[in-house]
Amino acid sequence: MEEADIVVIGAGWYGLAAAKTFIELNPEVDLIVLDGSPTVGGVWSEHRLYPGLKSNNMKGKLEYSDFPMDEATYRVKHGEHVPGPVLHQYLTAYSKKFDVHRRIRFNTWAQTVERIESGGWLITTTSNVSGAPEESQIRTKKLVVATGLTSGPFMPAFIGAESFNAPLFHTKDFAKNADTIQSARSVTVFGGTKSAWDAAYEYAAAGVPVNMVIRESGHGPVWMAPAYVTPFKIWLEKLVFTRLLTWFSPCVWGDADGYPRIRRFLHGTAVGRWIVDTFWGILNNDVIQLNGYDEHPETKKLKPWYGSFWIGGGLSITNHGGDFFEMVRRGKIKVYIADMIRLSERTVHLSTGEALKSDALICATGWKHLPPIKFLPEGIDADLGLPHYTSQPDPIFRKADAEILARYPRLKAQPPGNPHFKPLPRDEDDASAPDATNEPWRLHRFMVPPAYIHDRSIAFAGMLIVICTCISAQTQALWIAAYFANELDITASDADIKWEMALHTQFGKWRYPCGYGARYPDFVFDAMPYLDMVLGDLGLRKWRKKGRLAEIVEPYGPEDYKGLIDEWKALRKKAQ
Structure with a gap:
């Protein structure tokens, strides 16, 4: 059985950012990235680039802050949407530049993830590197699930x-x-x-x-x-x-x-x-x-x-x-x-x-809004904050509903639903289909299961829909790295953490009922305060403009978040 310090499942925007951050903070880390695709990129991996595919974002808004998409290399001008092949090229270059690429095991699927009583996680994988399926196991101290919400059609x-x-x-x-x-x-x-x-x-x-x-x-x-x-x-x-x-x-x-x-x-x-x-x-x-x-x-x-x-x-x-x-x-x-x-x-x-x-x-x-992985032992899904079915929802979520509507009376006037609505038909045994669960993702900061908050061994990255994918990936990666290293203070009580989780995960149901808010974090218009919250946890600057007026009226972009890891290193050094 192989062992590792950290395993990252997924080599898309969030998985690459997580791996890069771990390596930059600890170059000697024993880290493995698993991905079922033959190339990096997630939705931008080579085999998923359908004809005419371009980014919704335009040049300058879909790039990591520490790896600019320069025009000379990528031949995309300011104000142009980025073609799919260019984004694949960019993500491949990023993974190689920051020493992630050699650690990625392509064509390797995480089939099961099992909690080990003594600590850590046992991952059973199936790979098709040599042309014939091979099964193997990896025991890891820390696990990041970065499969995203668009991996299982x-x-x-x-x-x-x-x-x-x-x-x-x-x-x-x-x-x-x-x-x-x-x-x-x-x-x-x-x-x-x-x-x-x-x-x-x-x-x-x-x-x-x-x-x-x-x-x-x-x-x-x-x-x-x-x-x-x-x-x-x-x-x-x-x-x-x-x-x-x-x-x-x-x-x-x-x-x-x-x-x-x-x-x-x-x-x-x-x-x-x-x-x-x-x-x-x-x-x-x-x-x-x-x-x-x-x-x-x-x-x-x-x-x-x-x-x-x-x-x-x-x-x-x-x-x-x-x-x-x-x-x-x-x-x-x-x-x-x-x-x-x-x-x-x-x-x-x-x-x-x-x-x-x-x-x-x-x-x-x-x-399918569940990771394409089976988590063991049976019944652990609820503790991990994964979508699941329950016949007895926790009363705390009804209390959270009341609090949300009290704060934001506008949300009481929900748009009338389609009177003819019905879910798409599915195979009866497909428990991962969208209508097979009645509980959404339940994670602290949309990353960590409250039941495992003090365990510091598992986190989910990218289980949310925002328009600032790259910035979100970087900030989540740094938060998770600090959390895993026990350098992120968690001073709130377990009850307070659960209550805040309830507020945050119920909010989407009321704010975005015509999107996916009832299933998973879907907050295109609320991404900035989310980044502020994550940076605040880390003790880093959330107001990153020069001057109060600029802070209010100038738009943010990747360039405003450049140097986050260096800022974190300096903060750690100062605290020592």
């Missing part, structure tokens, strides 16, 4: 799937099925998410007629915003990272940014709530006008069903090479608001009675 159970007789795949496997762009005479894309838009666009751009089916019994189309919004044409990424504008989002950990009085005025008074509602109304109307949803009967079908205030990670940016809406207006992409009833020979049957001839069915149906 959710595929619905379709009636008649066995008779479809044509490619049927999840958007995760779009790259493997890219030949259908040339071979298909028509395709159906199932879903209204960003990946559904991407797939539909690529087929239509190649001259393949597309049927885009958005469930009548679902949550409707995603919010697709231009890169620049509001009448002032503010770069959207800068909008959500300008401290002044983050105050317009009620946030249960918002006071961590150091401006509690302003937040209480905006969300605790009638006048303040009117100002907040006006702001979100302007934002909504601006996106609707810019996209021209109401100007054509077909584009109107793509108009979001709920206000952007409520959607969280359901916010995306139009980054296609051409005009998606023009393709809809010209009939290259036909939009159907209907349920899929069944499949037959190269045909998709809808609840409207229409039958769509299709040489491929591409499913943008979301993800």
Whole structure:
């Protein structure tokens, strides 16, 4: 049996940042990174780069603070969306630059993780490095699970799937099925998410007629915003990272940014709530006008069903090479608001009675929100803060609901749900499917299970949806490293930690009911105070601008978080 000091599962943004941080703080650390892919990158690994894939973020916003994406090397200019192959190149270079790459075991899956009574974790892996599956075990003192929330695709159970007789795949496997762009005479894309838009666009751009089916019994189309919004044409990424504008989002950990009085005025008074509602109304109307949803009967079908205030990670940016809406207006992409009833020979049957001839069915149906790992012993999921099913929820969560609504009365007026909503059909034995659990992720700081808070041996990185992936990955990595090294003071009582966890993990249900807030941390508009909170735990500066006015009105970016590890080293040295 092999032994290690630290094992990191996952070589995406969060796993790479975690490994790099551990190595920088202790170059002699015995560290292993496990990843089932043949290359680094997670969603940006080489085998997942489907045609036309680009980042939602634009150049300068999707990079680690200590590894700039220079234009000469990566040939992406300021204000451009970053192509998928470039991001894969960037992450590969990062892993090599910081001595992580040689420690990664590719094509190696963590099948089970078992708690060892004497301490640490036993990982059983399956690898396919030599061409034949091999099983092995690793015992580690510390474990970081950084598989993210987009590693396990959710595929619905379709009636008649066995008779479809044509490619049927999840958007995760779009790259493997890219030949259908040339071979298909028509395709159906199932879903209204960003990946559904991407797939539909690529087929239509190649001259393949597309049927885009958005469930009548679902949550409707995603919010697709231009890169620049509001009448002032503010770069959207800068909008959500300008401290002044983050105050317009009620946030249960918002006071961590150091401006509690302003937040209480905006969300605790009638006048303040009117100002907040006006702001979100302007934002909504601006996106609707810019996209021209109401100007054509077909584009109107793509108009979001709920206000952007409520959607969280359901916010995306139009980054296609051409005009998606023009393709809809010209009939290259036909939009159907209907349920899929069944499949037959190269045909998709809808609840409207229409039958769509299709040489491929591409499913943008979301993800399993559990890590693709079995944790042992049986029943440990609840203690680890993993999503699970319980018939007796802890009363503390009802108490947390009451506290959240008392603080933020605006959240009482929840948007009316879809009266026709029903979850996608799944295989009955699929316990990892989205509707198979009724408890969301329950982690302290969205990283550590409260039941293991004093054990300091396990942490989860990247189990959240934010628009500042790189900065979040770096700050979480440093927090986890300090926590593992017993250099992060945890002075709160167990009861206080549990109460704060309850507030934070219940908050999403009320704040982002039209996103994924009830399942996992999904807080696009509340990422800045989250970073403030994490940095505050570490004793590092959260106000990182020069001057109070700049702090309020200038947008934050990766450059503002440069040198975090050096700051932490200096703080440790001073404390010795």
